[in-house]
Amino acid sequence: MTGHLKTWPIILALSILSAPLVLMYAYLFIDTVTNSPPGSFIPNEFTLEHWAFLWHTPPGRPSIWRVTFNSLLFAASTSLLVIVVSSMAGYVLSRLNVPARGFFLAGVMVLHAFPAITLIVAIFLVLQMIGLYNTLIGVILVKAAIDMPLGIWLMKGFYDTVPWEIEMAGIQDGASRFTVWRKLVLPQVKPGIFALWLFAFLLGWSEFILPQVLAPSGDVQVLSVYLASLIADDNNFDMALFKSVGLFYIAPVLILFFVFQNYLMNIYGGGSKG
Amino acid sequence: MRILLDKFSKSFGAVKVIEDMTLEIKDGEMLALLGPSGCGKSTTLFAICGIHKVTGGRIYFGDRDMTDLPSQERNVGVVFQSYALYPHMNVAENIAFPLRIRNLPGAEIKRLVDEMADLVHIGNLLDRRPAELSGGQQQRVALARALVRRPNVLLLDEPLANLDAKLRLEMRSEIRRIQLETGITAILVTHDQVEAMSMCDRIAIMNAGQIIQIATPKEMYRNPRTTFVAGFLGNPPIAFVEAEARDGMLAVKNADIRLPVPPDAVTPPDGTPVIIGIRPENLGPEGDAIIRGRVSFIETQGRENLYDIKLENGSVLRSIQRVRDDISLDDEVEWRVRSDRLFVFAENGERL
Ligand SMILES: Nc1ncnc2c1ncn2[C@@H]1O[C@H](COP(=O)(O)OP(=O)(O)OP(=O)(O)O)[C@@H](O)[C@H]1O
Ligand SMILES: [Mg+2]
Numbered sequence: 001m002t003g004h005l006k007t008w009p010i011i012l013a014l015s016i017l018s019a020p021l022v023l024m025y026a027y028l029f030i031d032t033v034t035n036s037p038p039g040s041f042i043p044n045e046f047t048l049e050h051w052a053f054l055w056h057t058p059p060g061r062p063s064i065w066r067v068t069f070n071s072l073l074f075a076a077s078t079s080l081l082v083i084v085v086s087s088m089a090g091y092v093l094s095r096l097n098v099p100a101r102g103f104f105l106a107g108v109m110v111l112h113a114f115p116a117i118t119l120i121v122a123i124f125l126v127l128q129m130i131g132l133y134n135t136l137i138g139v140i141l142v143k144a145a146i147d148m149p150l151g152i153w154l155m156k157g158f159y160d161t162v163p164w165e166i167e168m169a170g171i172q173d174g175a176s177r178f179t180v181w182r183k184l185v186l187p188q189v190k191p192g193i194f195a196l197w198l199f200a201f202l203l204g205w206s207e208f209i210l211p212q213v214l215a216p217s218g219d220v221q222v223l224s225v226y227l228a229s230l231i232a233d234d235n236n237f238d239m240a241l242f243k244s245v246g247l248f249y250i251a252p253v254l255i256l257f258f259v260f261q262n263y264l265m266n267i268y269g270g271g272s273k274g
Numbered sequence: 275m276r277i278l279l280d281k282f283s284k285s286f287g288a289v290k291v292i293e294d295m296t297l298e299i300k301d302g303e304m305l306a307l308l309g310p311s312g313c314g315k316s317t318t319l320f321a322i323c324g325i326h327k328v329t330g331g332r333i334y335f336g337d338r339d340m341t342d343l344p345s346q347e348r349n350v351g352v353v354f355q356s357y358a359l360y361p362h363m364n365v366a367e368n369i370a371f372p373l374r375i376r377n378l379p380g381a382e383i384k385r386l387v388d389e390m391a392d393l394v395h396i397g398n399l400l401d402r403r404p405a406e407l408s409g410g411q412q413q414r415v416a417l418a419r420a421l422v423r424r425p426n427v428l429l430l431d432e433p434l435a436n437l438d439a440k441l442r443l444e445m446r447s448e449i450r451r452i453q454l455e456t457g458i459t460a461i462l463v464t465h466d467q468v469e470a471m472s473m474c475d476r477i478a479i480m481n482a483g484q485i486i487q488i489a490t491p492k493e494m495y496r497n498p499r500t501t502f503v504a505g506f507l508g509n510p511p512i513a514f515v516e517a518e519a520r521d522g523m524l525a526v527k528n529a530d531i532r533l534p535v536p537p538d539a540v541t542p543p544d545g546t547p548v549i550i551g552i553r554p555e556n557l558g559p560e561g562d563a564i565i566r567g568r569v570s571f572i573e574t575q576g577r578e579n580l581y582d583i584k585l586e587n588g589s590v591l592r593s594i595q596r597v598r599d600d601i602s603l604d605d606e607v608e609w610r611v612r613s614d615r616l617f618v619f620a621e622n623g624e625r626l
Contacts, residue, residue, distance in 0.1 A: 175346070176346065
């Protein structure tokens with residue numbers, strides 16, 4: 001009872017402080033399914049016209065489903081590339097006695113510190129030269145390469161916590177180094193790999209600059225670029241449409257978060273269980 | 275299977291850890307590698323199982339030269355100090371892992387795992403994860419996993435170090451029982467002399483990368499080759515006093531104590547400085563040579579008491595005797611030693 005008495009002022013204060021945020025999100029949603037009379041914020045009719053982009057492709061624009069599929073493909077491919085390469089490279093850097101290990105570790109860190117945007121002109125030229133400009137593959141490769149240093153470092157950290165004896169026991173049990181990694185070590189870092197995958201997926205989903213510059217047009221547009229093109233379009237500027245597409249764009253992120261939040265909290269709170 | 279280390283050396287960069295060690299372990303024998311921390315016990319073990327490449331010398335299992343074979347082909351069972359169970363597998367899967375790697379048929383794997391689980395008494399735990407086991411149970415699983423593929427050799431690196439005192443006692447006899455039942459050649463690394471003496475057929479005592487003495491526990495206790503060996507074995511430990519040879523006797527320095535030279539030692543020439551080792555159980559009411567001193571400490575051990583007695587020159591001897599009430603702190607006592615149980619060492623620590 002006393003606990004409640006003590007906590008309610010805090011809850012109240014937090015509610016008041018966060019009310020504007022909640023209101024904003026609520027209004028964002030309400031605004032996409034209603035119309036308001038000019039000069040007023042209070043909606044006066046319910047409508048689905050702002051969501052019409054889902055079933056009706058406006059002329060001169062790619063279909064929203066095509067763009068969503070591209071975004072999905074982009075995020076899935078980059079995150080997959082990142083976890084596959086990072087889980088292997090992280091292991092090598094953590095465990096194997098490779099030559100110039102220190103140099104690689106430092107190099108990877110420097111690469112991560114490098115703002116990708118400074119490279120964009122060079123990347124643009126390279127992609128154009130090898131014919132991957134304005135293709136999804138090109139921008140996927142670039143994005144994965146940029147995310148990889150962080151992934152490698154994270155995975156190295158996860159591998160560092162796996163006891164050395166487990167691997168030696170596996171070797172004594174007759175397993176090859178690869179089998180040891182695959183069957184004994186990888187399961188220990190599974191939560192880490194999952195977290196990295198989710199992280200890389202969300203980074204890919206929200207990436208804007210790279211696709212905007214390297215794969216801007218038509219069939220290869222991703223959602224973020226599509227969304228940006230809505231504001232850039234001065235001729236028929238539609239605020240409500242912009243909001244709806246925005247909501248559509250963040251929905252998967254929210255869903256992913258709600259589905260996996262307990263799992264993620266577990267990784268950072270209690271380590272791997274089961 | 276017999277194991278032979280032939281002039282084996284190991285260095286890490288410029289640090290020479292083991293130099294020219296020759297060691298033979300007989301077929302079916304359990305040998306203890308006993309020595310202080312950092313003397314190279316684990317290094318030797320890891321060289322035998324192939325985790326470390328040797329810097330020099332050869333390693334034979336039977337007549338087969340194993341020196342250049344990778345770990346996977348040596349078929350050595352290792353029990354690590356931390357047990358190194360695979361946390362994501364249950365007990366049965368842990369034990370089965372070496373067999374899975376060998377692609378044995380499922381029914382065969384199941385039969386071998388059950389057989390091994392019975393041997394180490396964990397038949398009822400097969401579905402549990404390692405995290406759900408006690409230390410002693412994990413230890414048994416680790417043993418089962420090491421033994422299930424019938425290894426040539428079983429290596430144990432301080433297998434009891436992580437257990438509490440009672441479990442340690444239990445696992446000591448369990449490991450020995452399992453070793454005897456399987457008849458496997460085993461090497462036990464430990465720095466606990468009690469473990470080494472109670473579990474093993476022979477002890478190889480190591481110091482600074484060298485084997486000082488190899489003998490059965492009894493022989494080593496009765497007949498230590500150096501002060502290091504004498505000091506390492508025995509609890510409570512042996513006490514040393516400095517003395518000098520005089521007229522065919524050993525005169526304790528700065529004290530009015532003269533001890534006869536034990537029959538198995540050569541009488542050193544007069545004036546030779548020597549070190550006399552006296553085990554606590556050999557100092558007491560009975561014996562043929564007299565030692566006078568003052569009781570400086572009494573430790574009750576239940577059945578026995580441990581007395582420290584201080585000689586006039588300040589050195590301290592220890593005596594373990596049945597509990598008696600007639601002696602209290604600071605009493606002057608006149609006790610005796612059996613001169614045939616004395617150890618006489620030269621100044622450099624070698625037994626005379
Ligand atoms: N990888 C290594 N690199 C350099 N020196 C090492 C390495 N491994 C061991 N040493 C050194 O070799 C010596 C022997 O080490 P080892 O692990 O064999 O000791 P130990 O007898 O097993 O000791 P403990 O009882 O503490 O386990 C130590 O001085 C140690 O510092
Ligand atoms: Mg060790």
